Amino acid sequence: MNTNVDKLVKMKVNGEIIHPELWVERNYVTTWDGRPKLTVGIGGIVHNVRVGDPVFGWYADHLNAGVAVSDKDASRQRAINTYSCVGNPAKVLTGEAKGTMGVVVGKTYFFAGRSYRIIVDFQPEDLAKLAIGDKVEVEAWGTGLAIDGLKDVRIFSLSPRLFKAMGIEESGGKLKVPVTKVVPGYMMGVGVGRGGSHMGAWDIQSCSPELNESMGLEKLRFGDIVAVTDVTSDYGNGVYEDGVIVGVVSHGASEIGGHGPGIASIISTRMEHIEPVVDPNANAGYYLGLRKDKGW
Amino acid sequence: MDVKTNKDRLVQLSVMGSIQPPTSSGSYRTTFDGTPLLVPGGAGIKLNFRVGDCAYGWVSDHFEPGVCIVNTGTPREFTALNAFACVGNETRVISGDAQGEKGTVTGKHGWTKTFVDFPMEVLKRLTIGDKIQVHGWGVGLATEGYDDIRIMSMSPQLFEAMPINEVDGHLEVPVAKIIEGRMMGSGMGGGSGGMPDLGDFDIQSTCPELTETYDLSGIRIGDIVGIKDMFSHYARGIYPEAVTIGVVSHGASASTGHGPGVSPLMSCRTGKLMPVENDKSNVAYWLKIRPDKDW
Numbered sequence: 001m002n003t004n005v006d007k008l009v010k011m012k013v014n015g016e017i018i019h020p021e022l023w024v025e026r027n028y029v030t031t032w033d034g035r036p037k038l039t040v041g042i043g044g045i046v047h048n049v050r051v052g053d054p055v056f057g058w059y060a061d062h063l064n065a066g067v068a069v070s071d072k073d074a075s076r077q078r079a080i081n082t083y084s085c086v087g088n089p090a091k092v093l094t095g096e097a098k099g100t101m102g103v104v105v106g107k108t109y110f111f112a113g114r115s116y117r118i119i120v121d122f123q124p125e126d127l128a129k130l131a132i133g134d135k136v137e138v139e140a141w142g143t144g145l146a147i148d149g150l151k152d153v154r155i156f157s158l159s160p161r162l163f164k165a166m167g168i169e170e171s172g173g174k175l176k177v178p179v180t181k182v183v184p185g186y187m188m189g190v191g192v193g194r195g196g197s198h199m200g201a202w203d204i205q206s207c208s209p210e211l212n213e214s215m216g217l218e219k220l221r222f223g224d225i226v227a228v229t230d231v232t233s234d235y236g237n238g239v240y241e242d243g244v245i246v247g248v249v250s251h252g253a254s255e256i257g258g259h260g261p262g263i264a265s266i267i268s269t270r271m272e273h274i275e276p277v278v279d280p281n282a283n284a285g286y287y288l289g290l291r292k293d294k295g296w
Numbered sequence: 297m298d299v300k301t302n303k304d305r306l307v308q309l310s311v312m313g314s315i316q317p318p319t320s321s322g323s324y325r326t327t328f329d330g331t332p333l334l335v336p337g338g339a340g341i342k343l344n345f346r347v348g349d350c351a352y353g354w355v356s357d358h359f360e361p362g363v364c365i366v367n368t369g370t371p372r373e374f375t376a377l378n379a380f381a382c383v384g385n386e387t388r389v390i391s392g393d394a395q396g397e398k399g400t401v402t403g404k405h406g407w408t409k410t411f412v413d414f415p416m417e418v419l420k421r422l423t424i425g426d427k428i429q430v431h432g433w434g435v436g437l438a439t440e441g442y443d444d445i446r447i448m449s450m451s452p453q454l455f456e457a458m459p460i461n462e463v464d465g466h467l468e469v470p471v472a473k474i475i476e477g478r479m480m481g482s483g484m485g486g487g488s489g490g491m492p493d494l495g496d497f498d499i500q501s502t503c504p505e506l507t508e509t510y511d512l513s514g515i516r517i518g519d520i521v522g523i524k525d526m527f528s529h530y531a532r533g534i535y536p537e538a539v540t541i542g543v544v545s546h547g548a549s550a551s552t553g554h555g556p557g558v559s560p561l562m563s564c565r566t567g568k569l570m571p572v573e574n575d576k577s578n579v580a581y582w583l584k585i586r587p588d589k590d591w
Contacts, residue, residue, distance in 0.1 A: 020311055020432075022379060025371035026407055026491060028530070036530050038493055040380060040435040045310040047431070059436025060307045095390070113372060131390045131429050132312040 001170045002148040005160045009144075014093065014137040015071040015080045015118070017130060020044035023061065023112045023256075032207035032257035037061060041252060042110055043068045043117070045130050051105040051121045051223035052285035052294050055252045055261045056212070062259065063252030064108060065222040067127070069136045070117040081107055081116035081199040085142030086248050086266065086284055087159030090120045093137050097122075097129035104138060105223055105284050106250025107157055107264040109200025111190055116200050119250055121290050143198075150175070153273050154234050156198040157248075158266040165287035166225070177246055177267065178225065178279035183215065185230035185239060189258040197233035201262030204228075206253040217253075220261055223284035224249045227276035233265035242271045248284050299462055300440040303452040308433040311377040312390070313365030313410060315341060317424045325357055327550035328502035333357060337547075338409070339364045341422055347402040347413045347518035348580035348589050351547045351556040352501065358554065359547030360405060361517045362413040365428045374408050378494045381410045382434030383543050383561065384454030384583055390427035394418050400585050401430060402518055403545025404449065404559045407494040411545060413585055435493075442467060444568050446529045448493045449543075450561040457582040458520070466567060469522070469541050470574035473515055475499055477525030477534055479506065481553040484532050492528040492560045501548040501555030515556055518579035519544045522571025528563035538565035543579055 020043040023029045028036035041063030049058065049065040069090070071077045090102040106119035120136060142159040153175065155163075169176045183204055191202020204226075206212055220226070225248055232240035233247075247263030254260050267274070285291045316339040324332035337358045345354065346362045367374040387399040399414040412428055434451040445467065447455075461468045483497025499512065499521075507513055515521070520543055527535035528542075542558035549555050562569055580586040 019367065019369055019373040020309055020376040020380060021370070021372035022376050023372075026375050026494065028491065038379060038435055038491075040432075041307050041309065043376075047308040047310070049307060058305055058307055059302065059438075063307060096396070130310075131388075131427070132310055133390075133427075 010141040015069045031255040052291040055220040066121045068117040083140035085159040087162030093135035095134040100126045153269040178282040179227045179276045180224045201250045201264045203260045206260030225282040233268035313367040316366045328552040348586040352513045380432035381430045382451040384451030392426040394421040444566040445564045470577040471522040471571040472519040472577040490531045496557030496559045498555040520577040528560040
């Protein structure tokens with residue numbers, strides 16, 4: 001399978017570790033069933049949850065596992081978010097952890113604050129040295145990635161490194177893509193209709209405990225590669241018969257109606273071009289060798 | 297410590313502020329009896345007023361102990377610092393001469409100010425504007441089997457350092473003082489955006505007779521207190537038989553309706569929470585951050 005990888009531009013983008021935010025200033029959010037909840041886990045440096053860990057089971061909402069990097073300027077923010085691809089290396093430029101390397105593991109969109117952020121994974125000993133405001137630079141590489149002869153397969157936010165590590169195979173014009181789960185499109189919530197499917201994430205709704213259980217969503221981990229059917233992320237996120245997207249779980253579950261684990265789309269095409277193959281190890285953390293402590 | 301908590305399911309995340317410069321209105325405060333008052337109070341770095349010291353009797357008003365940090369970002373950001381910083385959390389100095397030194401969160405005020413205590417030799421090296429990062433851990437803390445008790449602003453570190461015991465189906469919590477609900481003033485209701493997770497509310501200290509009647513003048517900063525008939529689940533307000541446990545965060549006041557602030561830590565209205573008097577019950581005592589004091 002040939003790609004255009006040697007024609008893709010490698011360039012640096014940088015942002016800073018952003019401060020955590022409440023969903024609503026000086027107030028709780030109201031959950032789908034009418035409870036007040038303090039939304040902890042959006043932005044900042046998360047010390048005890050990383051790529052590869054379960055998405056459910058934390059006292060949190062929209063948890064970003066790892067470090068959230070963005071920029072206060074909306075235009076620069078979109079550039080960082082567009083050009084950074086899952087699997088790209090990141091380097092700390094300032095502060096006590098200067099020189100420390102991390103890896104981009106997800107992209108999110110903070111709905112209430114209308115801002116995009118990338119999620120970077122660092123090793124635990126390095127996390128302890130990081131500070132909010134530290135500059136983080138990404139060696140962005142992957143925008144425009146395409147497979148020869150498959151012009152109907154849109155790829156974005158996917159680094160050549162992760163693309164290769166996933167071991168995607170092609171036979172007869174059909175890609176075999178490893179995923180931990182195939183989710184029906186009607187589960188998709190907030191993010192449907194938001195333009196710019198190459199930025200941020202859109203949510204698998206987790207506000208129905210019955211559906212979470214019947215679909216086995218509770219087993220989802222940060223970094224899991226999942227497929228969603230009957231949708232498209234070609235040029236925006238929406239419903240599309242026989243469309244299919246593949247995405248990376250980038251933020252945690254939510255109890256807000258219509259919200260849930262966010263997935264950053266990395267592939268968008270039609271069913272005729274893709275065969276999702278269920279593999280329990282289909283996780284960005286596994287492919288990128290970030291969680292040597294886990295048995296996988 | 298035999299009470300099981302969900303601390304392993306809580307997110308640990310960093311929040312940050314910087315040491316707030318003291319400010320002045322340029323005018324006097326007017327006391328409850330009409331006296332103009334010119335005294336220092338909020339913000340900055342206090343070298344001789346720290347957690348463990350008496351909240352009453354200073355030539356001051358709303359005196360804030362140790363180091364006061366604020367986040368100068370957006371409302372979503374500065375309320376996140378105040379909401380996620382829990383009493384007993386560890387802090388780290390990020391900039392300035394004392395870079396790398398560790399301190400401890402001791403209380404909160406209003407909805408923007410978070411108080412941090414450092415050892416004296418560190419306090420002397422700190423300066424206004426220094427950045428302080430808090431290792432926030434505690435939001436969502438709950439005790440197994442006690443769904444009726446809401447816990448807020450309390451770190452697992454403090455919860456585990458205190459002898460909180462299960463007795464006959466309720467939790468006994470040591471408190472330095474039990475306070476009548478009628479004494480609570482400013483900060484009731486919506487004073488902090490309605491969220492008891494933010495800031496504090498005040499034990500009114502402007503009626504000298506009541507302060508004497510209830511023997512309040514010995515209350516120290518950092519004291520764990522129990523407030524009767526006070527429900528603080530999602531806002532602070534009167535509720536017969538409810539109990540709020542809190543930590544004294546700032547000093548007394550001569551402004552009507554004001555006084556030493558209490559940041560709520562636990563709240564219950566079904567009799568599952570029982571304050572038990574223990575005059576040593578102070579954050580500095582449980583966390584061993586004032587070894588210079590004779591407890």
